Amino acid sequence: MKTLITAVLALIVTIIAFGCASTSASRSIELGAKEKQLEKFIAAHVQKVEPMIKQANLASWDAAISGKAEDYDKVSKLTLEIRQVYSNPQEFATLKEMKQSQQVKDAKLSRQLEVLYNAYLENQIEPELLKSIVDLGTEIEKKFSTFRGTIEGKKVTDNEIKEILKTQTDSRKREQAWLASKQVGPVVAPDLVQLVKLRNQAARKVGFDNYHTLSLTTAEQNVKDLDKIFNQLYELTNKPFAQLKAELDRILAAKYGVPAAELMPWHYHDPFFQESPLVYQLDLDAYYKDKDVKQLASRFYAGVGLRVDSILQRSDLYEREGKNPHAFCTDIDRKGDVRILCNLKNNEAWMETVLHELGHGVYDKYQDQQVPFLLRGPAHIFTTEAIAMFFGRLSRNPAWMQQMLDLSDQQRTEIEKVSDKYAQLKQIIFARWAMVMYDFEKQLYANPDQDLNSLWWQIVEKYQLVKKPPARSEPDWAAKIHFTIAPCYYHNYLLGELLASQLHHHIVHNVLNLKSDRQLGYVDQKKVGRFLTEKVFKPGAMYHWDEMIEQATGEPLTPKYFVEQFVK
Numbered sequence: 001m002k003t004l005i006t007a008v009l010a011l012i013v014t015i016i017a018f019g020c021a022s023t024s025a026s027r028s029i030e031l032g033a034k035e036k037q038l039e040k041f042i043a044a045h046v047q048k049v050e051p052m053i054k055q056a057n058l059a060s061w062d063a064a065i066s067g068k069a070e071d072y073d074k075v076s077k078l079t080l081e082i083r084q085v086y087s088n089p090q091e092f093a094t095l096k097e098m099k100q101s102q103q104v105k106d107a108k109l110s111r112q113l114e115v116l117y118n119a120y121l122e123n124q125i126e127p128e129l130l131k132s133i134v135d136l137g138t139e140i141e142k143k144f145s146t147f148r149g150t151i152e153g154k155k156v157t158d159n160e161i162k163e164i165l166k167t168q169t170d171s172r173k174r175e176q177a178w179l180a181s182k183q184v185g186p187v188v189a190p191d192l193v194q195l196v197k198l199r200n201q202a203a204r205k206v207g208f209d210n211y212h213t214l215s216l217t218t219a220e221q222n223v224k225d226l227d228k229i230f231n232q233l234y235e236l237t238n239k240p241f242a243q244l245k246a247e248l249d250r251i252l253a254a255k256y257g258v259p260a261a262e263l264m265p266w267h268y269h270d271p272f273f274q275e276s277p278l279v280y281q282l283d284l285d286a287y288y289k290d291k292d293v294k295q296l297a298s299r300f301y302a303g304v305g306l307r308v309d310s311i312l313q314r315s316d317l318y319e320r321e322g323k324n325p326h327a328f329c330t331d332i333d334r335k336g337d338v339r340i341l342c343n344l345k346n347n348e349a350w351m352e353t354v355l356h357e358l359g360h361g362v363y364d365k366y367q368d369q370q371v372p373f374l375l376r377g378p379a380h381i382f383t384t385e386a387i388a389m390f391f392g393r394l395s396r397n398p399a400w401m402q403q404m405l406d407l408s409d410q411q412r413t414e415i416e417k418v419s420d421k422y423a424q425l426k427q428i429i430f431a432r433w434a435m436v437m438y439d440f441e442k443q444l445y446a447n448p449d450q451d452l453n454s455l456w457w458q459i460v461e462k463y464q465l466v467k468k469p470p471a472r473s474e475p476d477w478a479a480k481i482h483f484t485i486a487p488c489y490y491h492n493y494l495l496g497e498l499l500a501s502q503l504h505h506h507i508v509h510n511v512l513n514l515k516s517d518r519q520l521g522y523v524d525q526k527k528v529g530r531f532l533t534e535k536v537f538k539p540g541a542m543y544h545w546d547e548m549i550e551q552a553t554g555e556p557l558t559p560k561y562f563v564e565q566f567v568k
């Protein structure tokens with residue numbers, strides 16, 4: 001994935017970054033007065049924000065590479081300036097009036113109006129309230145970055161906690177490490193509840209019942225649709241998850257010498273059980289260690305007809321002092337300057353990452369320059385995530401590995417033995433965890449005064465089948481930093497996975513006309529690049545995401561194919 005912060009920034013930039021002079025004299029003959037007014041508005045608006053956005057993107061790139069405080073300050077300053085444009089109440093009123101008039105009929109203009117309206121709407125917070133929200137958020141973030149949990153009075157880092165949860169077999173020591181991972185909860189919880197209330201206050205001022213509803217609305221999503229998708233996935237994964245989980249519990253119980261019925265949250269390797277425990281080890285690094293993951297990615301993408309050389313040339317790919325240790329993709333100007341940041345090593349994880357980031361990259365690179373700048377870019381943050389996931393998954397695909405790494409049939413069979421099981425476990429565990437995040441966050445904003453500690457464990461028990469430790473009543477939920485730094489966003493990760501599977505299904509059956517995806521690694525399948533370019537990349541945000549998905553795959557977003565691919 002894009003790093004979290006980057007993903008969030010990208011969301012903001014996606015919403016605000018559309019802009020380009022799109023006045024067309026020939027068209028304006030047929031346009032009504034309101035439409036002409038909007039065209040003028042857009043032209044002026046784009047002229048103002050386009051250079052600001054490019055500058056902010058460049059500054060953000062420089063900061064990620066240098067790690068210097070002054071570069072990050074520049075990013076904050078430029079981001080704030082852009083937000084100020086979108087907080088203009090008169091301009092918002094103009095857009096609102098145009099929207100309510102229902103006189104903007106032209107499809108392109110009406111879509112641009114929608115995008116602009118949402119970008120302004122989410123920034124209509126009074127400066128004082130906005131300042132309190134930003135300050136409190138920063139305050140909590142600081143606490144997160146400086147707080148260290150303790151084990152028997154000794155401070156431990158997050159990495160040390162994770163290491164203990166991965167390797168320690170003594171249940172008592174595991175429990176201590178898990179407890180240490182939750183100690184930040186009570187430190188941040190009161191502020192976080194306050195932050196939720198401030199965000200709700202801001203949402204109510206613009207006519208929404210709470211911040212969760214506002215966030216979804218400005219991101220062109222709604223609770224009803226998401227509830228439907230999440231409920232379907234819940235139903236479809238209930239039984240298989242219970243089976244996988246029981247199997248996992250038997251292995252863990254034997255490993256830690258406790259009855260399966262007495263397994264506690266600290267027996268699951270990850271503090272939130274969001275990743276699969278390392279019981280079906282799949283070590284693919286050996287296959288990659290003598291290869292060049294950059295070359296492999298470049299060769300693969302060229303093979304499907306999506307050239308990434310121009311992206312790689314502008315990118316920053318290897319580790320350096322001070323550089324951001326993660327990975328992301330950025331579209332600097334929506335005119336072809338697309339870059340990725342990585343810290344490549346020749347192993348499986350970085351193979352996945354570089355394929356993933358270049359997935360974002362080709363979405364941006366192959367957009368259609370004829371599309372108005374306001375609508376140029378992904379249909380939604382989760383649709384670009386889906387493309388990135390679609391390609392990122394290949395690093396563990398046995399057929400892809402065989403073709404790209406020249407493996408023997410026997411080696412492929414070896415990989416197949418564990419890779420299926422591993423992928424299933426990884427995806428289903430993540431899906432159930434994402435349900436926890438979505439459900440809890442929805443209820444958190446609906447009523448921040450309820451007993452959130454109990455609510456959290458009711459939800460965890462429901463979706464993850466992990467037991468609450470007896471008599472525990474602590475704000476364990478608050479230890480998840482996403483509620484602070486990326487509110488109402490987490491569900492997009494899961495929607496990305498669902499769409500990646502839906503695209504996979506459609507491409508296998510309707511583009512490549514295959515009966516199944518057995519032994520399909522997509523290598524040299526030019527039709528894949530053509531299909532994605534025509535149906536996903538080029539339309540950009542011309543259509544609402546659900547319309548784009550339906551046009552591309554013949555049906556609305558559905559969890560069906562995720563289940564088909566990973567839940568067996």
Ligand SMILES: [Zn+2]
Binds near residue numbers: 001002356360385388
């Ligand atoms: Zn990503």
